[in-house]
Amino acid sequence: xxxxxxxxxxxxxxxxxxxxxxxxxxxxxxxxxxxxxxxxxxxxxxxxxxxxxxxxxxxxxxxxxxxxxxxxxxxxxxxxxxxxxxxxxxxxxxxxxxxxx
Numbered sequence: 001x002x003x004x005x006x007x008x009x010x011x012x013x014x015x016x017x018x019x020x021x022x023x024x025x026x027x028x029x030x031x032x033x034x035x036x037x038x039x040x041x042x043x044x045x046x047x048x049x050x051x052x053x054x055x056x057x058x059x060x061x062x063x064x065x066x067x068x069x070x071x072x073x074x075x076x077x078x079x080x081x082x083x084x085x086x087x088x089x090x091x092x093x094x095x096x097x098x099x100x101x
Contacts, residue, residue: 034075
């Protein structure tokens, strides 16, 4: 009788630990530098989860959405529009949009 009680108690403790572990948020490693490529509107890739976070991808790659699932993609540099315009020699203080409809 004691063995049955102990086994039932062990079973309840085990199930309780499994439930607690399942509710725990997933570990998130450090995010790698750069940004994911933009997914064009209306397009999507395979609906599979090939990565969970940046750490699950090879070096210099990030875990990015493909519109349906997540896949490893090469990270893009994060550059501001002002930096891009400065690199091109454009004055960032004013932009002429008079011809834009």
